[in-house]
Amino acid sequence: MLESFFEYEFLQNTFYTGLLIGLIAPLLGTFIVVRRLSLIADALSHVTLAGIAFGLLIEKKFAIGITPFYTGMAFSVIGSVFVEQLRRVYKAYQELAIPIILSGGVGLSVIFISLANGFNTDLYNYLFGSVSAVSRSDLWMIIAISIIVLTTLFLFYKELFMLSFDEEHAVVSGIHAKRIHFIFIVLTALVIAASIRIVGVLLVSALMTLPVAAAIRIAKGFKQTILFSIIFGETSVIIGLISGYYFEIPPGGTIVVTSIIILLLSISIKKIWFILSRKKAIQ
Amino acid sequence: MTQKIVSMKQVNYAYENKHALKNINFEVPKGSFMGLVGPNGGGKTTLIKLILGILKSHQGSIDLFGTPIDKFKDWNKIGFVSQKANSFNRGFPATVNEVVSMGLTAKVGYFKLFTKEHKQKIAHAVEQVGMSEYLHENIGDLSGGQQQRIFIARSLVSDPELLILDEPTVGVDTENVQKFYDLLHSLNEKKNITLLLITHDTGTMTHHATDIVCLNKTLHFHGNPLEFSNLSEKDLSQFYGHPLNVVTHNH
Ligand SMILES: Nc1ncnc2c1ncn2[C@@H]1O[C@H](COP(=O)(O)OP(=O)(O)O)[C@@H](O)[C@H]1O
Ligand SMILES: [Mg+2]
Numbered sequence: 001m002l003e004s005f006f007e008y009e010f011l012q013n014t015f016y017t018g019l020l021i022g023l024i025a026p027l028l029g030t031f032i033v034v035r036r037l038s039l040i041a042d043a044l045s046h047v048t049l050a051g052i053a054f055g056l057l058i059e060k061k062f063a064i065g066i067t068p069f070y071t072g073m074a075f076s077v078i079g080s081v082f083v084e085q086l087r088r089v090y091k092a093y094q095e096l097a098i099p100i101i102l103s104g105g106v107g108l109s110v111i112f113i114s115l116a117n118g119f120n121t122d123l124y125n126y127l128f129g130s131v132s133a134v135s136r137s138d139l140w141m142i143i144a145i146s147i148i149v150l151t152t153l154f155l156f157y158k159e160l161f162m163l164s165f166d167e168e169h170a171v172v173s174g175i176h177a178k179r180i181h182f183i184f185i186v187l188t189a190l191v192i193a194a195s196i197r198i199v200g201v202l203l204v205s206a207l208m209t210l211p212v213a214a215a216i217r218i219a220k221g222f223k224q225t226i227l228f229s230i231i232f233g234e235t236s237v238i239i240g241l242i243s244g245y246y247f248e249i250p251p252g253g254t255i256v257v258t259s260i261i262i263l264l265l266s267i268s269i270k271k272i273w274f275i276l277s278r279k280k281a282i283q
Numbered sequence: 284m285t286q287k288i289v290s291m292k293q294v295n296y297a298y299e300n301k302h303a304l305k306n307i308n309f310e311v312p313k314g315s316f317m318g319l320v321g322p323n324g325g326g327k328t329t330l331i332k333l334i335l336g337i338l339k340s341h342q343g344s345i346d347l348f349g350t351p352i353d354k355f356k357d358w359n360k361i362g363f364v365s366q367k368a369n370s371f372n373r374g375f376p377a378t379v380n381e382v383v384s385m386g387l388t389a390k391v392g393y394f395k396l397f398t399k400e401h402k403q404k405i406a407h408a409v410e411q412v413g414m415s416e417y418l419h420e421n422i423g424d425l426s427g428g429q430q431q432r433i434f435i436a437r438s439l440v441s442d443p444e445l446l447i448l449d450e451p452t453v454g455v456d457t458e459n460v461q462k463f464y465d466l467l468h469s470l471n472e473k474k475n476i477t478l479l480l481i482t483h484d485t486g487t488m489t490h491h492a493t494d495i496v497c498l499n500k501t502l503h504f505h506g507n508p509l510e511f512s513n514l515s516e517k518d519l520s521q522f523y524g525h526p527l528n529v530v531t532h533n534h
Contacts, residue, residue: 034375155394162385165375168365169437172335173389174358220421221378 011245013134014198018237018251020146021195021207026215026233028149028191029208030226031184033216035164039098040185041205044079044192046105049201051075052126053112060116068126069138073193079105080189084182129200129252131245138197145194149187156180161222198241200252207233210259214266232262286313287349288445288477289334294343296329303329305501307343311445316471316478318492318508320485322523325499327481328366331447334479335363348444359390362438364431366449366481373423379433380418383408386440408440409433412466428459435466439476446470447479460484464491485511497522 005011032041054075055068079101086097113123125133134142153160159180162170171177195204215228240255247254289311296304303326311317319327332338333345336352345352348360383405384397391397397405409415412432417425422433431451438446448467452460468491470476482488489495489508497504497511503522504514 034372036372158384158388158391158397159393161377161381162388165377165382165385166365166371168337168367169363169385170388172337172358172363173386175389216374216376219376220419222376222381225376 009136010132010134013136013139014131014251015241017134017139017142017194018198018241019234020142021191021198022234022237023230024146024149024191025195025204025207026211026229027153027226028187029212029233030215030222030229031160031164032188033209033212034222037188038205038209039095040083040101041188041192041208043083043098043101043105044076044189045196045201045204046102046109047079048072048076048105048189048192048196048204049126050105050108050112052196052201053109053116053123056122057112057116067135067138068122069141069193069197072126072196073190075105076189076193077186080185081182084185125200125250126196127200127202127252128250129196129198129203129244129255131198131241131251133197142194145190149191152183152187156183160184198237198251199255200250203252203256206256206259207236210256210263211236214259214263217266217270232259232266236262287311287346288313289479290344290346290349291333292344294333294341294345296326296333296338296341298329303500304333304341307498307502309496309502309505311477311479312494313444313477314471314475315493316467316491317480317494317496318485318488319479319481319496319498320483320488321498321503327498328449330498331363331449331479331481334447335361359441360444362386362441362443362446364434364438364446364448364451366453375423377422378419379409379414379422379425379436380405382422382433383436383440386437390441404440408436411439411470412436428455428463431455431463432466439470443476445477445479449481450483451480452482452484460487464488467491499523 005015029041032038049072051072051074052068055066055071058064058066058071059068083097083101086100087094090096159170159175162173162175163177163180167177191208192204195207199207211229211232212225214232215225219225219228236255236259239258241251243249243258244251244254287310289309291307291309294304294307294309295302307330309330319330321327329338333341334347336355336358347355348357384401386408387397387401387404391401406415406418409418412435414429414432414436417429422430425433435446435448435451452463455463464487467478467480471478471491480488480492485495489512492508495504495506495508495511496502499522504511
């Protein structure tokens with residue numbers, strides 16, 4: 001692996017991208033999970049799929065060189081704006097935004113795919129991820145997205161944290177909830193677009209939520225949850241990429257299975273620890 | 284003349300199809316400990332949501348610290364513990380320290396980090412409510428009464444001059460309710476924080492409050508605890524719309 005890593009640029013691109021999304025996806029994912037928005041990531045990834053299908057269609061029919069990565073990103077961001085609008089319209093049924101956006105995304109994807117008379121392996125790669133799909137220019141874009149996400153989260157950390165915990169209290173204290181929601185959902189869209197090349201449309205939300213699900217079991221406090229999520233996310237990405245490369249399996253599958261193993265470990269560790277400390281407390 | 288922290292004149296408020304508050308004239312003098320009682324659905328929460336600016340477009344005038352509410356900017360002079368505070372997501376991974384820090388978020392402002400002084404303030408607020416040893420515990424691992432104290436600490440950390448509490452003792456056991464009132468009492472006496480408290484335990488509250496207000500769409504009574512306890516059963520049941528022997532003086 002190490003040899004081919006230095007030999008092939010595409011492996012380097014993939015590996016660096018993996019490290020970046022292993023950081024930003026669980027980081028943003030922590031906010032997504034505690035705000036009970038896990039499924040919104042899924043909805044947005046399907047809108048991204050529609051964008052990708054649109055990009056592939058244009059590429060095929062008109063030979064225009066905007067890569068599907070960018071059309072996917074554009075659709076994802078536009079979709080995120082719709083999600084916010086829908087959540088505002090259906091205040092009491094905010095989760096309704098999810099099936100609306102999700103089915104809209106799938107519906108558009110089907111239309112674009114059939115207009116192009118079906119696609120080849122490209123689409124398969126987008127669905128399940130690939131170790132060879134990241135180009136140098138994609139990597140630069142993903143670096144840019146990571147910098148944007150990290151800076152914004154750093155700048156708005158305390159406000160986002162407060163909004164996630166208790167929105168009413170945040171609003172009463174004078175936090176601009178609407179604007180911050182908006183920034184947050186756009187960041188989510190960007191992270192999804194950035195992650196899709198490697199984990200694929202169908203599994204991108206797993207990378208944002210499974211590491212957090214594991215972290216939440218054993219962490220004390222929010223910052224520690226973020227830290228553990230990132231450690232678990234990076235571990236899953238690294239193990240998943242290497243094994244995916246060796247066994248020639250799309251990395252989406254191996255990354256997600258690795259995070260599920262981590263999740264099961266953290267649940268069992270917590271259980272054992274709980275039983276032991278209870279024994280101690282009873283004495 | 285004592286300063287009026289809150290002053291409402293001829294206030295009316297209606298939800299889509301419900302006239303919730305009618306002709307409210309109401310003042311909270313500085314330094315008072317005001318108890319707001321009334322039947323469920325009487326409009327208590329609505330009243331304080333108006334004061335807090337959560338609900339807008341009322342009729343009549345509301346002044347806060349002498350400023351009309353639409354021009355009022357010093358929101359961190361007002362602390363608020365919501366009725367929903369004890370129904371938050373219990374699985375939320377936040378330590379006591381992190382929860383209380385939220386009380387400073389707005390005051391510190393955008394793009395700024397908490398400084399050492401802020402952190403001391405947080406620790407001090409937690410100490411004030413007697414929860415120092417839990418500073419680094421997850422909020423979800425505490426009991427209902429302890430959580431309630433943490434939410435008070437969160438509202439105290441920005442040094443408010445007015446503290447509004449909406450049914451803070453729901454779900455708190457009797458012994459802790461007593462401790463809780465002692466805490467409020469000392470905040471009012473020693474730190475001169477004006478209190479506006481919505482509650483159902485009229486019994487305990489009358490020992491601590493300086494003013495009592497009864498609200499059922501309109502204001503039915505405004506006086507001191509002595510006058511309140513002298514109200515006849517008949518007055519009270521008329522006001523509540525049903526006999527009230529369950530609620531009064533049950534300590
Ligand atoms: N968001 C709302 N929309 C419509 N009606 C409401 C809303 N909130 C409260 N109400 C109605 O307004 C009245 C006063 O409610 P509220 O202020 O919550 O009473 P309290 O806090 O005294 O129990 C009730 O009849 C209630 O049904
Ligand atoms: Mg109420």
